Amino acid sequence: MGSELLDSFDELGDRVAVVHGEARHGYAELADRIRRLLKELDSHGVRPHDAVVLNGDFSFASIAALFALHLNRNVVIPVVSLTGTTLTTVIESCDPRHILRVSHDTEPADEAPDVTIEAVPGAAADRGERYSRLADRGASGLVLLSSGSTGVPKAILHDLDALVEEKLGRRARGGGRPSSILMFLLFDHIGGINSLLGAVRVGGTVVVPRRRTPEEICALIEEHRIRLLPTSPTFLNLILIGGFHEKHDLSSLRLISYGTEPMPEELLKRVGAAFPRARLLQTFGTSETGISTTTSESSRSTYFRIEDTSVQHRIVDGELQLKSSTQFLGYLNHPGDSLTEDGWFRTGDLVELNEGGYLRIKGRAKEVINVGGQKVLPLELESVLLSSPLIADCVVYGTPNAITGQSVCADIIPRGEPTRAQMRKHVVEFLTGKLEAFKIPTKVNLVDAVTVSERFKKKRIVP
Amino acid sequence: MRDQLLALLVNVVDELNERRDEKIPTENLLEVGLYGEAGVFDSMHLVNFLVLVEEALEDEFDVEISLTSEKAVSRRVSPFSSGRRLIDFIEEEIALARDGEPDEQGTEAGNAIPAQGLAGGPGE
Numbered sequence: 001m002g003s004e005l006l007d008s009f010d011e012l013g014d015r016v017a018v019v020h021g022e023a024r025h026g027y028a029e030l031a032d033r034i035r036r037l038l039k040e041l042d043s044h045g046v047r048p049h050d051a052v053v054l055n056g057d058f059s060f061a062s063i064a065a066l067f068a069l070h071l072n073r074n075v076v077i078p079v080v081s082l083t084g085t086t087l088t089t090v091i092e093s094c095d096p097r098h099i100l101r102v103s104h105d106t107e108p109a110d111e112a113p114d115v116t117i118e119a120v121p122g123a124a125a126d127r128g129e130r131y132s133r134l135a136d137r138g139a140s141g142l143v144l145l146s147s148g149s150t151g152v153p154k155a156i157l158h159d160l161d162a163l164v165e166e167k168l169g170r171r172a173r174g175g176g177r178p179s180s181i182l183m184f185l186l187f188d189h190i191g192g193i194n195s196l197l198g199a200v201r202v203g204g205t206v207v208v209p210r211r212r213t214p215e216e217i218c219a220l221i222e223e224h225r226i227r228l229l230p231t232s233p234t235f236l237n238l239i240l241i242g243g244f245h246e247k248h249d250l251s252s253l254r255l256i257s258y259g260t261e262p263m264p265e266e267l268l269k270r271v272g273a274a275f276p277r278a279r280l281l282q283t284f285g286t287s288e289t290g291i292s293t294t295t296s297e298s299s300r301s302t303y304f305r306i307e308d309t310s311v312q313h314r315i316v317d318g319e320l321q322l323k324s325s326t327q328f329l330g331y332l333n334h335p336g337d338s339l340t341e342d343g344w345f346r347t348g349d350l351v352e353l354n355e356g357g358y359l360r361i362k363g364r365a366k367e368v369i370n371v372g373g374q375k376v377l378p379l380e381l382e383s384v385l386l387s388s389p390l391i392a393d394c395v396v397y398g399t400p401n402a403i404t405g406q407s408v409c410a411d412i413i414p415r416g417e418p419t420r421a422q423m424r425k426h427v428v429e430f431l432t433g434k435l436e437a438f439k440i441p442t443k444v445n446l447v448d449a450v451t452v453s454e455r456f457k458k459k460r461i462v463p
Numbered sequence: 464m465r466d467q468l469l470a471l472l473v474n475v476v477d478e479l480n481e482r483r484d485e486k487i488p489t490e491n492l493l494e495v496g497l498y499g500e501a502g503v504f505d506s507m508h509l510v511n512f513l514v515l516v517e518e519a520l521e522d523e524f525d526v527e528i529s530l531t532s533e534k535a536v537s538r539r540v541s542p543f544s545s546g547r548r549l550i551d552f553i554e555e556e557i558a559l560a561r562d563g564e565p566d567e568q569g570t571e572a573g574n575a576i577p578a579q580g581l582a583g584g585p586g587e
Contacts, residue, residue: 372506401531407510420518421478428482438507442514 005071005168006031012203015178018060019224020208025060027203030067033060037068037115044098044117048073049135051094051143053120055082056102058183058208061114063196065100070160075131075141077155078188081454086145086153093155093333094143095130096120133329134159143332144190144287155332156287163290166310166326167197179254180205181228182220184212184235186455191259191283194291195230212456214239218248225252230283233263235456236271241392241413245274259283259291261457262349262361263302264383272300284361288338289345290326303358314344319365320351350377367460369398369406374438376408378460381431381439388430390415390423395450396441397460410441411450420446464557468550469493471523475515479508493550498543509543520553528556 009017012027019025025033046052052069056062057080069076077094079086090096103114134141139161145153181199183206185192199206207224209216218239220226236258239245256271256278263282272280282304285291293308306313310325321344330336338346350362362377369376378396385394392413398406414423424444431440451459473489480486487503488495496502498509513530521527529535535542535552542552 401510401529402533402536403510403513403531404506407514407531420522425478432482442511443518 005067005164006034009034015203016205017200018063018206018208019180020059021210023060030060030064033064034068034071037064038072040115040117041068041072041074045119046072046074046098046117049075049131049141050097051075051077051131051141053082053087053090053094053096053099054078054102055099056080056187058187058192058196058206059102059114060208062102062187063206065102065115066193066196069100070140070164073138073140075134075143075157076160077143077145078193079145080186080188089145089152089155089333091120130332131157137161140164141329142193144188144193146287152333154334157329157332158290158326159329162326163193164197166290167194167201178202178204179227180207180224181230182207182209182217182224182226184209184217184229184231185260189260189455190285190287191230191291194285214242214244218244218250221250221253222248227252227254228257229253229255230257230259232260232456233258233267234261234450234452234458237267237393238452238456240267240270240274250275251277253278255279255281257281257283259285260455262363262379264379264386265302266383266386268300268302270386286322286345286347288328289322289324289347292322292324297354297356297358301358303354303356303360305358313359315351315353315359316340316344318350318352318362320347320349320359320361321345322347364460367397369396369408371398371406371408371438372404374436376439381408381410381435381441384431384434385410385412385427388426390418390426393450395458395460399443407442408439409443409445411445411447413448413450414446418446420444464554465550467523468553469546471519472516472546472549475512475519478515479512492546495546496544497546497549499541502543516549516553520557524557526557526560528553528560530556 009027009031014026014028016024017027017030052074054062054065054069054076066076066078077090077096079090097120099118099120101116131141139159142158142160142163144156144158146156179202181195181204183192183195185195196206207220207226209220214235221229236256253275256275258280259282268280280296280299282294282296282302283291284294284304284306289311292306292311294304295307297303312323314321321340323344327345340346348365350365351359352362353359363379367378369378381396382394385391392415394410394412396408396410399409401407410427412423418426423446427444428440453459469492473492476487476489476492498504498506504512510531517528517530530553538552540548542548
């Protein structure tokens with residue numbers, strides 16, 4: 001299997017695999033880098049089925065390292081920013097033997113290696129049961145840390161062979177122009193890994209941004225004539241608010257896929273108007289079940305269908321549940337309460353189905369605001385609010401009170417400079433008649449920026 | 464202080480009245496029942512009202528207190544039984560909040576209600 005992968009890279013020769021800053025790396029160069037890394041792993045005593053932290057964001061070296069660790073039969077734990085608390089969680093939950101650090105410099109000085117491997121001190125001598133299922137199969141593994149909104153991140157264990165096989169097994173090489181794809185999603189995110197494998201599958205070019213700012217991303221799209229941009233609704237809105245799509249020529253974009261959080265309908269309209277030539281696709285996936293192949297009902301619709309032979313879905317009490325062949329093996333540090341007794345994964349996403357059999361995400365179950373027993377979905381409100389000419393962006397969440405349980409709160413980035421009282425008045429007037437009274441925010445805050453996670457998802461406070 | 468608080472409550476009720484069909488009388492707000500049997504608000508409107516009062520207190524008295532806390536609802540005599548009781552409760556809470564930060568007391572004491580009433584005021 002290993003040699004097959006490297007052979008297929010060799011075959012692609014000089015075709016550009018990775019662009020990072022000024023540097024361009026061909027597929028054959030990637031294969032060579034992987035072979036050298038395999039030797040380095042060997043010389044550092046990194047044995048098959050050892051867990052290895054891979055610390056770094058997307059770069060030529062980190063991509064090579066990911067494939068090298070996969071071929072070396074390791075359990076890879078990609079972590080973009082390895083803070084003290086994250087490292088503690090990883091050491092406690094994943095028992096890593098080594099930390100492989102990749103420097104993020106695009107042009108490292110010759111003397112400075114871009115990859116260093118160090119042993120984790122005090123790792124237990126016996127390997128334990130943790131990865132025995134993978135070892136028995138002879139498979140490589142992947143641990144993703146969920147960016148859980150509360151507490152310690154969950155360590156989610158995947159069979160990396162299954163993920164790679166799923167993508168690279170059904171190879172769609174050859175014909176057509178190899179696409180270039182912008183690595184907007186992070187290296188330690190299921191969407192990032194998925195984008196990478198998807199690009200490699202078609203012999204495409206992976207363009208790595210130096211920074212994930214709207215300005216930089218739009219400049220890269222123009223410079224590299226990017227065709228495919230996987231991103232999030234929040235980031236698309238940041239581009240629109242800043243008008244970056246007008247400062248750069250983004251006409252190369254053929255497909256904008258958005259995921260990681262639900263898309264407000266109003267925002268989709270604006271995105272559609274700003275990028276008339278691009279197809280807009282809702283992607284859907286979870287760190288636990290992988291990214292499913294989806295089709296949107298249309299570029300103007302937030303309804304989509306899961307069309308993936310390896311993924312089954314069902315709706316139970318309004319919640320979407322999934323079962324996939326690339327489903328995770330389990331959590332390393334968490335009880336498996338997100339699986340039903342019959343092995344379906346509870347996504348926590350509330351969905352509705354239209355007559356055509358298409359799904360639409362209404363919001364996260366845990367983000368539902370309960371006002372005296374009446375349910376409010378933040379997304380519904382945000383979507384309506386975004387259609388106001390006075391509102392650039394907003395985030396809606398519940399705040400606890402002892403009278404109605406929760407009340408609705410909205411943080412708003414205004415257009416122009418209204419006072420808080422003026423904005424509150426506007427919000428009430430704007431929503432009256434469009435939504436039921438109990439959904440109208442009790443509290444309105446004016447903010448300069450809505451809280452966005454490093455993965456460009458809106459952060460809603462969950463009480 | 465009580466006069467200022469009453470003026471603040473009247474301002475908030477005026478704002479709410481703008482979009483109510485059934486206006487709440489403000490001439491004798493001290494005696495108006497806010498919630499309960501003879502109350503003018505249902506629970507949702509009460510929360511709405513209290514949050515606006517909290518906001519006005521923040522703007523005009525520079526003090527952050529909660530009027531929808533467990534403490535407020537579990538009082539034997541409900542602070543929501545009348546305007547007067549609510550002012551009592553607000554006064555207590557302000558005193559408690561300011562005890563916590565004695566350094567700022569001096570500046571806050573001089574913070575009278577701005578001439579235009581509610582900061583920014585209803586636009587129209």
